[in-house]
Amino acid sequence: MKVMKKKYLMICSALLAFPAMAQDTYENARLLGNDLNGTARYVGMGGAMEALGADLSTIRTNPAGIGLFRKSGVNFSLGVVSQANANAKLDHSATKLSFDQIGFYRTMRTGQTSYVNFAFNFSKGTNFNYFLAAADQLNNASLGKQAYLKGMRGSLSNGGYSIGTGSGSNVDTYYGYIDNSSNNIARNYGQLDYLYWNTRLVDKNNPSLFGYDAANGYDFNRSQRGYIGNYDFNISGNVNDRVYLGLTLGLRTVNYKGYSEYVENLVNASNTAIGTATITDERKVKGTGFDLSAGVIFRPVEESPFRIGLSINSPSWYDLKTENYTTIQNDGQNQGKWEHGKSSEVYNYKLFTPWTFGASLGHTVGNFLALGASVSYADYSTVDNRYIDGEYVDYYGYTTETSASDKVMNNHAKRTLNGVATVKVGMECKVLPQIALRAGYNYVTPAYKKDAFKDGALNSEGSYYSSAADYTNWKGTNRMTLGVGYIGKNFSADLAYQYSATDGEFYPFTNGLAAHDASTNTTLVNEAKAVQVSNQRHQVLFTLGYRF
Template sequence: MKSIYKLSLLACLGGLSLTTQAQTSYNAGLLMENQLNGTARFMGMGGAMSALGADLSTLATNPAGIGLYRSNDVAFSLGWFQPTAKAEFNGESTDTKHSKFSFDQIGFVYSSKVGNRTAIRFLNFGFNYRKVKNFNSDFDMIGPMPSGDSYSHNIRANLQAAGNTPEDFDNVLNSNNPLADTNYSWLSILAGETGYVSPGADNKDFDTWGADYIGFHSENRGGINAYDFNLALNIKDRVYLGVTLGVYDLDFDRYSYYYERLFSDKLPDESPLMTLENQYSLEGSGFDIKLGLIFRPMEYSPLRIGLAVHTPIWYNLSQCYAAAMGMQDYQGQDWNSSTGFTDWYDYSLRTPWKFNLSAAYTFGQNVALDAEYEYADYSKAKFTDPNGYDLDYSNQLVSEDLKGVHSFRIGVEGRIFDDISLRAGYGYTSALYKELAYKYDAPTAIETDIDYMNNYDAHSLSLGLGLRFGGFYADMAYVYTHQKADFYPYSNMIFEQADPLTKVTHADNRAVFTLGYRF
C-alpha cells in the first residue's frame, strides 16, 4: 500500500504550485548508498580494519588507525570495476555490464616519534585521496505489458489532481510558452505537445493510450572523490586517538531512455512509439569530520577496541537537466517536444551521523582478525535551500522512504611466508530504502525523470594477496558484491493499476592493485 502522505497530495495539492525543483529521497540516496573502496589490503579484508589500523584507508573509517604507524608510508591504488545487472520483467530478461578502470587512491603517512618515555609516543600526520563512489554503470530492461497499462494514465491522473480540465489543457498548449504555466507539470506539457495525452474530442476527458511493450535504458557516469587530512596520536602504546577532515567533490551525469509501444481502441490504425529521454547533471562539494579512538583494555593482550564517530557530510550541490518526448509514426509523422536544459539549481544536503564500533585481535605475528559494526540513520538526512531553510516537502519524503542502515564487516589476514600474506573478508549492508518506498510525481512538478530503483541488502566477499620486498609492498584484492533490487520505470498513482515491477540482480566485480613503500 502506498504512503498515505504522498497519495493525499493528489487530492490536496491541486491549487499548490510545486514548480520549484523538489528533491526526492532518491536524490539523497544517490550520494549516501555505501560502496566498498580503498587500498587493496583494506579491500582484501572486506573493509574491516578500523581497530587493526595502520592502513591509509582507515583515515576514512577510524582515524585513530593512523596512530598505530611507527614508520612513514606512501601508496597508490589502481582499480577495475564491472557492475552487472540482470533484469527480469514479465518473462523477458536482459543483462547489462559496464567495465571501468579508475585511479582509486593515493596517500601518505608521516610518522614522527616523540619519545619512549613520554606519554605521547608518536605524532602522525596522514593524507589520502580516495574514490568514495564510482557511479559508472548501465542498465536495461524490456518486456510486454499484459495489463495494457501506460504512463499516459498517470499524466491524466495528475492533470485531474491539479484541477485542470481538457479545455484548460488545450488553451495552455496553444499559448506562447506552455512550460511557464505553473498549473501543469512539464511532463504533461510534453505529453500534450506530442499527442501522448490530449484533450478529448468532446472536452469532457483526456485521451490516453495503452501500452503492450515497454523498455528502459540508462547510463550513469561520474563519481565522488574525497581528500582526507589526518592527525593521530599514540599514547603509551595503549591508546590511539585520531581526527580526519574530509573534503569531497562529486560529479554525476545520467542519461535515460524510456519507451512504450502504444495502442488505442479509439484509433485502431495507430500504433506509435512513445519515447522519453532525460539528461541530468549534478555537481557539488562537501566536508565532514571523523573522530576515532582505539585502545588496548589489557596491557599484555593484543585485543584492540575501536570507536569512531563521523559527523554529517555537508554537501553544497547544483543540478540541471533536460527532457525530450517523442511520438514516432503517429498520424503518419513523428512528433517531438523538449524542455531544453534548466538553469543550474543550488541546494544543500546534510547526511546523518555515522557510528562505528570495532574490535581486532592478533595471534602472534602471523594472523590478524578485525570485526566491526557501523550504523547511520539515513531518514535523518536533510535538504536545505541556498538560504539555509529546510525543504520541508523533500525532507518529509526522505523520512518516509529511507531508514537506518546497519553494516557488518569481518576480515582476516594470515602471513603464510615472511613476505607473503593472504586475506579474506565478508561484508553485509542492510537496505537503505523502506519496503514501500517509491518516487512520487507531483501534479505540477517540473521534474521529468520518473524511474527509480530500490536496492535491498548487499553482501560482499573479498580475497586478497600481499607481497613484501624490503620496504616495498604490492597488494591485490578482488571483491564480489551481490544485491537484489526492485526497479520501476515509473510508479502508478492509480490504485487499480499495479506498478510495473522489474526484479533486478546486481553482481558487481571489483579488482584493486596497490603499490607502496614504508620507510
C-alpha cells in the same frame, strides 16, 4: 508512413523559473553510503580494519587507525571494475580502469612510545558506473496516463494540479496550477508532466479535449558513470601505545552523469498498436562537500593486543548543481499536439547526509594472524534535502547562500529510507614472513523500505524539477573479498579481488497512482509490476606501497 509535422515544443527555463531547489529522495540516495574501496589490503580484508588500523583507508572510517603507523610512507592504488550483468545497448562499457587511491602518512615520535601522525588520502568513495536495463508488459498503463491522472485530481491539495493555459505568448501552452483559481504553478507539475501535456495529452484538432494512450509494454535503459571523490586530511596519535586518537577533515567532490531512454509501445482502446512514445533524459550532478570524522582505538588490557575502536562521522554538507536535458519523441498515429519536445533546467541545491556511528574489534596473534570485525550505522531516513532560499553578503563582501529544509521531501525520505548498518569481518594470515593471505566479507542492509515508492505527486521542489519517473528499491548488498600481499623491508605490493551483488525491484513510474473519473464514476489506476534487476560487480585492485 505519416509525414511528421515541422513543429517543436521547447520548455523555456524562464517559464518554470523558481529559486534553486532540492532533488527528490531517489536521486539523492545515490550520494548516501560508500563503496568498499581503498587500498588492496583494506579491500582484501573486507574493510574490517577500523580497530586494527595502520592502513590509509581507515582515515575516514576510524581516523584513529592512522595513529598506529610507526613509519612514514605512501600508497598508490589502481583497479579494474567490471559489471557482471551489463548490457552495452547505450554504449556502456562493462569494464573500466579505475584510479582508486593515493595517499601518504608522516609519523613523528613525541615520546618513548608516543607518536603524532599526519596523513592525506584520496579515494573513490562511490563509483557510479552502472548500466540498468528493464522491460516488461503494461496493462492499460503508461507514463502519459500518470500525467493525465495527476491532472484529473484537479488541485495540489488533492495530490495533482489544475490544467490551464498560460497568457500572452504562452496562451497555447498548458501548465499545471495549484487549483482552478490560482495563477501559481503547482510544485508537483514536473518536467515530464509539462512534456506530456503539451505533446500527447492534448487533442491536436480540438485543444479543449484531453486524453491518454495506454501502452502494452516498455523498454528502459540507463547508463551512468562518475564517482564521489574523497580528499581526507588527518591528524592522529597515541598515548603510551595504548590509546589512539584521530581526527579527519574530509572534502568531497561529486561527479555524476546519467543517460536513459524509456520507450513505451502505445495501443488504442482496441489494443491495436498506434506507435511509440520515447523519453530520453540526460542528468548531471556536480558539487562539493565537507565533513569531519573522529575516532578512538584502545587496548583495554595492557598485555594484550586486543583492541576496541569507536568512531563518529558528521554529515557530509554538500553544495550541489544539477542539470538535465530531457526530450520526448511522439511517434504515434496522429497522436497529440506536438511530435517533439525538450526540457532543460539548471539549478543549485544542498544536501546534508546522516550521521554515521561505528564500533569495531581487532586482535592479532603473534605476527602472523590479524582478525577484524566492525559495524557502522547511519539512519538514511534523516537525510536533509534542502533548497536555497536566499543569500547575504558578509562583512568581508563575500556572498553566502542560505537554505531551508524541504520538509515535504524530507518526510518522504522518512517513509522511503531505512537506517542502514554495514557489518564487516576480515582476516589476514602470514603464510610466509613476507607473504600474507586475506579474506573478508561485509553486508549492507537495505536502504529502501519494502513498500517505498517515488511519489511524483508531492508538493515539493524535488518533484517540480524531476525529469525521470522510474525508481528502484535496492535490497541489501553482499560483498566477498580475497587478497594477497607481499611485505618487504620498505616496499609492499598488494592484490585484492572483490565481488559485490545487490538485487532490486524496478518500476517505470509511480505504481498505483489513481484518480476518480467523475464522468463515468469510476477510479482509474496506473499500475506497473516490479521488474527484478541486479547490480553485480567484480573489482581487481592493486596497491604499491613504500615505507621510509
